[in-house]
Amino acid sequence: MxxxxxxxxxxxxxxxxxxxxxxxxxxxxxxxxxxxxxxEPDFDTPQVVIDAQIQAIKSGYTHYSPQEGRGELVNAILQAAVGVAGNGFSSENILVTHGGSAGLTATILGLINPGDVVLLEDPTYSLYLDGINLAGGSVKRFARNEAGELDFNAIDNDAKGAKLIVLCHPSNPTGAIISPAEWASFADIVKRHGLVILCDEAYEGLTYDNAFVSALDVPGLREHLIVSRTFSKKYAMTGWRLGYLVGESQLIASASTAHRTFNGSINSANQFAGATALLKAGxxxxxxxxxxxxxxxxxxxxxxxxxxxxxxxxxxxxxxxxxxxxxxxxxxxxxxxxxxxxxxxxxxxxxxxxxxxxxxxxxxxxxxxxxxxxxxxxxxxx
Incomplete structure (x- = not known):
């Protein structure tokens, strides 16, 4: 780290x-x-998830779990959350985190040294900047124009000498999604300049008119990618503090080192409930x-x-x-x-x-x- x-x-x-x-x-x-x-969703957590957590506690899920996550949840992530897009992924590509926030911060702390440049959209979720400041990094911002378009020539120019691009997809605060053409441009920039993309997919599963393309589905990104997801929004589990990272194994290892220093392992019964959410609460x-x-x-x-x-x-x-x-x-x-x-x-x-x-x-x-x-x-x- x-x-x-x-x-x-x-x-x-x-x-x-x-x-x-x-x-x-x-x-x-x-x-x-x-x-x-x-x-925050104004719904209650699905009953099937609540019941699973209660049963897990009664069954003895009250002890430390592995730092990277319990096998039940890791396997559910590989089966239901990554799916076909994760062909070739294994447990070394997964890290269970204390909500999406801890996964994002652990990734940034694990990758960024003082002075490293990070590309960040404007506007975007404020936690990213907080994490970058904590790591001592610096930021270059890019923005969509009035038509909602990104200037990839400008992004390409700023990518020279940068280390990381952080994307929120779908966007908090605009609700925008990244189109397949935009993903192709990001992939080209990342591969040519040797950058890493941290894609926050906290709102995956909450899209409407246009098709959502996960960063995990973008050809050629795998070696440059770490994706953060959470159970908070899609499954109305904000208070459960449960999330996960999916990415290239060395990137996951760096994030894991940072994550365990300020979080430790995640609540065992909550992880069993998270696996239930992925497999049964669709x-x-x-x-x-x-x-x-x-x-x-x-x-x-x-x-x-x-x-x-x-x-x-x-x-x-x-x-x-x-x-x-x-x-x-x-x-x-x-x-x-x-x-x-x-x-x-x-x-x-x-x-x-x-x-x-x-x-x-x-x-x-x-x-x-x-x-x-x-x-x-x-x-x-x-």
Whole structure:
């Protein structure tokens, strides 16, 4: 494992902490609150998974598990989660992690040395930048244009001398997915420059109109790839803290070294429940996905009633990325005003500098909250 930088910027840590506390204070101060901010399914974990965990505890699954994961879960991942795409994968290509977050952070700490360059989309999930800062790396950002297109010439230029590309697919916060043509361009860049791709597929299984192509299915990427997945979103298991990595064996080994230093082995009974989710909860996951698609369509229809905003249809996850006129203020200002009006949203700047005049809205909530929440926001943005 590559050691973290001995001189992490305290200013960066304090800035993130201050912004987080400010967001929590806004939510706590609001009355008659409606939240379009939370990235968590509002469903209960499927009963078949709960029953499996209870039975596992009764059967003695109360001891340490292997650092890389219990055989029941590793085999279920190889059978159900990797499937045909994982032809040739084995247990050495799998690491069970303390949620998706720990898998992502362990990968970054295992690969990045102080000064290494990481390519990161703007906007994207903020945890990646936190991990890169922790490792002492530096970041170059790339963004989609107004048509939703990536400039692969610019990415190719920035890839010279870089070590890692981090992708969120489907995207948090935009809901965008990576097309087959885009995957081909990423694969070409990675192979020519000898980079690694860390692909966060936390929202795999929550896609709607367009076909989802996993990074595991992209030809030629295997030697350059590590994929992070979680049970949190697809199976409504956020509180279980269970995820896994799939990738090239040496990359997995580096991540495993980092992971065991700050997590150790994962709850044995939860792993048995995770295996059950993969093998037996597919119908439950599909029912939830269909509800999210209905909610996606509802939020889209509500947003189209608001003039002077810009957004693209969400293809995956459960978010809309909403751009509003600059004169209304920064996203922190608008999020604060929205909280005072009784609707919580996530400020765009949390996800990158392109979010200065943007908000992330979640439709992982009931239809009444979507309608009323967007209506309150509409009055603010009018």
């Amino acid at each position: 590559n050691p973290p930088s001995p001189s992490i910027s305290s200013d960066a840590v304090l800035r993130v902490r201050s912004q987080s506390l400010r967001s929590k204070n806004l939510i706590a101060a609001a009355t008659d609150k409606i939240s379009l901010a939370i990235g 119908d439950d996951a599909e029912k939830m996905r269909r509800v999210f698609q209905t909610r996606r369509d509802l939020m889209e229809s509500c947003l189209r009633e608001i003039p002077n905003i810009q957004f693209r249809r969400s293809d995956g996850a459960f978010y809309f990325w909403l751009r509003y006129p600059d004169h209304l203020g920064t996203s922190l200002d608008v999020a604060a005003k929205a909280a005072q009006a009784g609707v919580m949203v996530r400020r765009g700047e949390e996800f990158g500098s392109t979010g200065k005049h943007a908000l992330r809205l979640s439709y992982a909530t009931d239809e009444r909250s979507i309608k009323e929440g967007v209506a309150r926001l509409a009055r603010l943005l009018a």
